[in-house]
Amino acid sequence: MRAFIVRPFGTKRGMDFDHVGETLIGAALTQCGIEGRTTSEIMSPGNIRESMFELLLTADIVIADVTLHNANVYYELGIRHALRDRITVLLRGVGGELAELAPDAVPFDLLTDRYVAYPIGNPAEALGKLVAAISQGSASSASDSPVFKLLPKLRAPSPDDFLAVPVGFKECADRAIDRASKYAGTDTRDLYWGDLALLAREARSFPWARAGLRLIGRKQFDHKRHVGARATWEAILRNDESDLEANLKLSTIYQKLGNYNASNDAVERIRARTDLAPKLRAEEQALLGSNLKVQWLESLKASPPESTLESALFADSLKAYEEGFRADRNHYYSAINALALTVIRRELAERYPQQWELGQPDDDTFEPGEMASRELNRVKERIECLKAGVALALESADEFEAEQNAVWRAFTAADLRCLVSSDPRKVGLGYRQVIEKYRDAFPFAIDSARAQLNLLQTVGVLNDNVAAGLAAFPPVVKAQAGAPASARGRIVLFAGHCVDSSGRQNPRFPRTPEAKQAAAQAIDTRLQRVRARPGGVALGMASGRSGGDILFHEACKASGIATWLYLARPSAYFTNVAVNPADDDWASRFYTLLDERGEACRVLQDLDPDADPQAGLPKWFAQQPPYDVWHRNSAWMLFNALAFGPDRVTMILLWDKDPAGDDSGVTKRLVDLAEEIGVEVDVIDSKTVFGLA
Template sequence: MNVFIVRPFGTKNNINFDRVETELIRPAMRAVGLTGGTTGEFVQQGNIRTDMFELLLIADLVIADVSIHNANVFYELGLRHALRDKRTFLLKSAGDDVPFDLKTDRYLPYDANDPAASVGALARALEATLDSQQQDSPVYQLLPDLEPADPDKFLIVPLDFREEVEQAEARKSPADLALLTCELEGFAWRAAGLRLIGMAQFRLKDWHGAKTTWKAVREYDDMDLEANTQLATVYQKLGDMVSSDQAVERALQSRAITNEARAEILALKARNAKTLWTRDWEHLQDLEARQASALMSPHLERSYHLYCQGFSEDRNHFYSGLNALAMLTILTELAQVQPTVWEDNFDAPEDAPLTLQKLKRLAADLAAGVKLAIASKRAILARTQQTDTWAEISAADLSFLASTRTSRIGQAYKSALAGADAQARESARNQLVLYQQLGILTDNTQAALQHVAPSGIEKVPEQAAPRVILFTGHRIDAEGREKPRFPRSKETQARALIHEAVEAERKTATGPLLGIAGGASGGDILFHEVCQELGIPTLLYLALPQDAYRAASVADSGAQWVERFQRLCEVNTPIILADADELPRWLRAKNEYTIWQRSNLWMLQHALTKSNDNLTLIALWNGDVEDGPGGTEDMVNRAKERGSAFIHLDTRTLLTDA
């Protein structure tokens, strides 16, 4: 996340504020993983006021030093309090008295003579501020109905970043989208970029990736409407109904939610209840047992009521109304075929038939409302010369629920599904099969299924993801390298280390193995050769096209390595990251980040995706810390965060071998 620092400059009132930033604020920010700066960094650009206003608005966190009475600090602090309702943090040394308007605000005290002593306290306080959803702006505390500015509306996501997201989606590559997610760290427009990626992952049905991305968006605001709406569906697809319902409740608390959106998300919650209801009975083999279990399940009525709530929010939302009618019809039909089970719901047996008749009247009223909603939708479609298969299927579903004319029902489905895609046919059929499994509405079901043939969608059994061995390691040292890492004379020993590590993985593997590595002279090529000897297939990932990569990462090691690289490319068609070594324009501002760091992260994300997180990272590495994203240390840390195994082949042992 990004920070904007509001403070005096230079030494004032015997406080060196530049030192305070260097020794206190910056170290605390680094400890929490924050980036950012002050207006002083924009002076030479000639538009300090514009930048200052923008940063006060879009910064995820503002740190303001109110140690002395400084007009600029108080002006900027006032602007922040007016623009954003939360995440403004105050700190103060022993200087001037705090102004009256800020006396009730909390702040972190520090010693101006030893600012570094408070780094730990400030880091903990910043973490707590980021985690808190409480308002700290006195403006919004006193005016609770005031809506804070939405920073995303003022942030421009670079065009070439948008294009990269579109290209990754077109390639249907969740791994490339995950790479972009990692690379957004440190950019002021990160949240807006995450939204683009999250929507692409959603469309690709990359539910695990979408969950990670939308949770990252929600870190900015627990009650983010879009994030919670997306997470509600994502969790549903992953089978986590509790988390889905929790996301729904958060979305419903948003002030920005429309009636149409409320109807949609209530219908999603109703769908969760319906899923839990089917789990209660679908495993039973005996028909009467299925019927009894389905009728007794509390999720049946809960689903019905939630669909009704959705339809009440928006009478044009025929989907929720139609499904409310379906659940109510199932309830009344089951009550008739299982009268004893139905009566057990009432203290007085005579109440059972009375309630059933009341529910049937409700169903008739509901059917009339749904009929009007569908008719309205079809009229709009006709007027605008558009078609909607789902509206036509809904009309057929309504006929199924409200009519006893089996020939009319069959014709309705035949017309609705003419030209429908496989997904639409499968959805319509699944609902009809549900009635069939419960043994209700049998005549209508038989008539409909005659015209709703199986979609032809074959459920291909999911193959177990391979265990992936991802390799990263040093190149062979250039002649005369000042600080040796991998001397040419130690190739045999390095090969033995790699062979031992890969062989150990092969012996413990319970399924298929796959190796992934680059093609640089040294560790990369040795890894591919070892895997080939052990019968393990590998994928060759190159940061640049083959000729450019050879020139950059192989040629200076000599003809022998070039020949081995060429042989490797002949048996493993290279997978290429980029056409040139220049980063995309949107990435060039990222400190200490090159195409080579990007290549490391790219391979890591592909390995994690292909292995479904069943990954071992082998690093032929001297253990030196490499700053910036994409370095070996960063790769190791990211892999460990995902639960990956890590094998460190320390090249320092090569230097100590006799």
């Protein structure tokens, strides 16, 4: 979360508001893990008022000190109350003993508002109360803006609608996707998908964080990177658990990952909203229907197809899709799914009349057989209604829906033909035409259409139409050269100290043969320990600095483990700053490593060819100390490793455990990030290895 502080600056009437900002407000935000401060963080060329408006709109939380009648404070507070319905926390100093320290009276318009009082003489005394107020406000969905309280039908604008994600950031994401697409079915593809996760993490540091996360999350979702997409959308949800798009996406993502309870929880959060338009209410019901459908299909693995006629999961799924279409008659997704399940019910009822008759409710008015026949006729009548409903919804969507949804409309039309046509040739032609026209569509759309046909195939209905439809799809791309790394074993990431440069006063990695051998042995011992576990080691990853990095690559080579080399700067520059200072034979060993890696070498600048030539960081990444090219390279490696699955990553560190160190805390920051994500971390205490303890 990001905060914006609205308060007086300096000392006013004997009150030191900078002291209040540091000891109370800043301390509370730090304790709550919230970034962002005052307008001092936007002191850059341009219109400061424009930047201020942006922060007042986009900040997750605003803290306003109303101790004095300060015009700027009330001006900014009024803007916040007009733009955002929540979370704004008011502060007021109390208890001044001297006349000049007495606070001003609370303005009439704010008399009924709650605020956190702090002693003017000791602001830090109210730290606990402010932390509690921030935590309660973050957890509550209630409005605290008098504007939105008095105008309950007024809707707060989404901050994301006013935030422009830098063009360079978008281009970085597009480059990652383009590269990943070129390596379908290989380990290399997964590495490139890790680039998106890095960008998602970095986006959190900016005012446009949520807009940036949405951009990445949508791309991950569209390309079926479900684990990465889950982390991205959950990051958005942590700021606002009622976020509509995040819950819509997560409901599907959790379902794909087999976590049906979490998927249903996301649907419930959507249902709890009272401001849903008919289309979104239909979407919510469709998600519920999809969850139930997946669970019904799971149950079919241990049951014959005719059990569908008695399945409560199947019946509830159909009901949810029907409710979705009832909520919005233009929602063709609900309609086509309701039609598909109703066709399945008809086909199975005709094929298994005894099971169909058994499932009818008791009714003394009709004989069981007559009751079953009447109900089957109702099913057939419903099919005719749904056929017309899908066709009309598609007709309306073709006229009014966004072009970006054209692929979904086209596949829905092909699905409709499959469900109602008696000519398999026309069914196959329909799918072929859609696939030819939208061959570059994102994989999620293609796979969703294929899944609809697979569902019918699983139940064993409309077999000729289904076979013709499936024949139109391109073959599923299988992994090359055996199973992917994520299925073969662990991914081992190495980071740690490089060899000391000449003249270093406090040794960390001594420039001696004995130190080199001791480090090599310690690294190999830890590597073999991981290798001995079930599945062994599939892949190693490290940078190429003198010392630990090169020794790790060499240890992997000796054990037959393939490695990837990650360079923070182009090789010539990298050698000068990270290899040559160690003298000895490190440069020749580095170039041998570089030659051996070939394409298995990544240079950070490839993420953004237009990066600043001096700093090595993207131009959109300005003003983010202490994050530099070395911090970014280590995080990049970690997120590339995580692309194979967080539970498969082991990070080995050669480290003296100094939180600051000579590398601006790069290693400590990497450790903190890995532990936050849940990566297994194995630290080799360099002081012990080199006898420096």
